[in-house]
Amino acid sequence: MKRITQEVNDFISRGMDSNVRIAVTGLSRAGKTAFITSLVNQLLHTATHDNLPLLTAARDKRLIGAKREPQANMMVPRFAYDDAMNQIHATPPQWPVPTRDVSEIRLALKYKPNKTTKKLLSKTAVLNVDIIDYPGEWLLDLPLLDMDFATWSQTQFEALKGQRSELAQAWLEELDQVDLNADVNEKKLERVSQAYTDYLHACKASGLHWVQPGRFVLPGELAGAPVLQFFPCQLEAERKTVKGSNLAMLEARFHEYQQKVVKAFYKHHFATFDRQIVLVDCLQPLNAGDEAFYDMRQALEQIMHSFRYGRSSFLRRLFSPKIDKVLFAATKADHVTPDQHPQLVSLLQQMVHPAWQTASYENIEMSCMSIASIQATTSGFITSGDKTVPALQGTTIEGEAITMFPGEVPKKLPNAVYWQNSGFDFTSFRPMSSESDEPMKHIRLDKALEYLLGDKLK
Ligand SMILES: Nc1nc2c(ncn2[C@@H]2O[C@H](COP(=O)(O)OP(=O)(O)OP(=O)(O)O)[C@@H](O)[C@H]2O)c(=O)[nH]1
Ligand SMILES: [Mg+2]
Structure with missing residues (x-):
């Protein structure tokens, strides 16, 4: 009661x-x-x-x-x-x-x-x-809140393996041109940030979704704002950030990103x-x-x-x-x-x-x-010889009407052998x-x- x-x-x-x-x-x-x-x-x-x-x-x-x-x-x-x-x-x-x-x-x-x-x-x-x-990409930024700029930078360099290291080449070349201790050069920082953002976009285009900071690929209303203009750097353990330097600016922007972008999203x-x-x-x-x-x-x-x-x-x-x-x-x-x-x-x-x-x-x-x-698509069956198999009917994005069996979805996380033997090719359809x-x-x-x-x- x-x-x-x-x-x-x-x-x-x-x-x-x-x-x-x-x-x-x-x-x-x-x-x-x-x-x-x-x-x-x-x-x-x-x-x-x-x-x-x-x-x-x-x-x-x-x-x-x-x-x-x-x-x-x-x-x-x-x-x-x-x-x-x-x-x-x-x-x-x-x-x-x-x-x-x-x-x-x-x-x-x-x-x-x-x-x-x-x-x-x-x-x-x-x-x-x-x-x-x-965008789900915004949730990829949560771990940033627990890291300082140096730690975050390190995680990004550790991730540069396989396809990522190839995609990162242009950005790494730009990065080589930056003297972190020199007086801040906003133009240069903007250029390297753009190269880093291009690298993150290239990751997405190759199907790699773990990108940080998430807002760099989906900036929304922040497109072009300096708070989205920083990039990871290889830093020595024993370093001192020189006041007014490029590094000081990168650290400040990273901090601003944590507070005004990531925290603000979670709070508001x-x-x-x-x-x-x-x-x-x-x-x-x-x-x-x-x-x-x-x-x-x-x-x-x-x-x-x-x-x-x-x-x-x-x-x-x-x-x-x-x-x-x-x-x-x-x-x-x-x-x-x-x-x-x-x-x-x-x-x-x-x-x-x-x-x-x-x-x-x-x-x-x-x-x-x-x-x-x-x-x-609509689902049905097709007969091939004496076998009846499930099939889909739909119109491809290009406008071709097709009936097909698109293949099997693995029940478990596929292992290496699986990738070698089975290719997946799921067709995109236009809405009915x-x-x-x-x-x-x-x-x-x-x-x-x-x-x-x-x-x-x-
Ligand atoms: N066949 C099929 N395709 C779908 C369906 N939902 C989405 N798609 C396909 O997936 C694409 C992306 O779908 P959206 O709904 O735009 O995805 P989104 O998450 O809003 O994408 P962004 O706004 O770019 O982040 C569509 O253009 C379709 O090609 C569905 O229910 N069936
Ligand atoms: Mg959408």
Whole structure:
């Protein structure tokens, strides 16, 4: 009885409306824009279509409808839902354009509560859902907060192996031209920073996702600002930073980056999130090769640090974290036949589990699933001789209609032999044509919604 009274009080004090902030992240091209566009599109159609059977409130017909509302945070750009929908409904259909910054959109969901406490108060309730899109690369910067400039520099030089050391050549040549103890030369620092940024972009283009500082490749509104103009240097252990020197300036900018960029993101954005979905494109690194694959695993491990709030954690000292549920979703599941979906989940679990099991994720629930936000293929079977095999049908980005078996997804992290013997070649498809008054086709987007929102719609 006491608990019920408390719940009723909470509910009254909040008014009939409640609020949840769901953050959507993932490394670039993971499928964030497609996910948010589809999520909004699905919820806007829920009143008229049975498009979300795995979302309990929708299945039980308690979800009355959804509408767009002006977003709460006025300092953040609006998520470009209409632009994305125009692209998907274009002839031929196109994917939404890449995004580079944080953005936000709000939906109000009207539902019939089934919790006794809420039912006592009103037949209907409203849940305001803020959906925030931000680049996963920004989470790669968290470890920077625990390092000084010299330590960070060292980590960057230690990472210069394999493909990275080749890609870094032009930057290293520029770096050789800098006298760290000479009087500060802003022009020179700008040039070397640009060479370093180009190197980070080249890493991304080769499928290597672990890049630091993350803002260098996705600067958002900070593009061109001096706070993004520094680079790692090889420093001697016994050194003194000369006042007014190039090194002094690099150290100062690194410090500013820690305080005004990284900390500010955690304090002003991350601290406000209630739920987090991390989208992972597991197929892209399978296409790109083993270095890209293990690199993505390392990037995911880094991303997971942001959800580790042990008692003494850095984040807990900075603010009180609120995220209580994190969902890892393998996106673009429609690139493989449905029989491969369990393998996709298992691969994703293997990529995130080691970090998950060893870390102290106090009071945080985590789960993995596979989804396709905007289904671009249909699945079926083809007969070859006396064998029937699963197949996909779709239209390639170039406009060719094809039926194919795209290959098997490894269930476990592939070993060296595997990379030698099996090549992956997942084709990119264009979105299917759809009617503007119909919800888009998806795979398990409703399951993701149930995980992220289900309890809030009770
Ligand atoms: N087949 C299929 N392809 C998808 C799906 N979602 C995304 N894609 C593909 O992945 C690409 C990237 O998707 P976006 O949603 O733009 O990814 P993003 O994470 O927002 O990318 P950035 O904004 O560049 O960081 C799209 O252009 C599509 O080619 C999906 O559900 N199915
Ligand atoms: Mg995007």
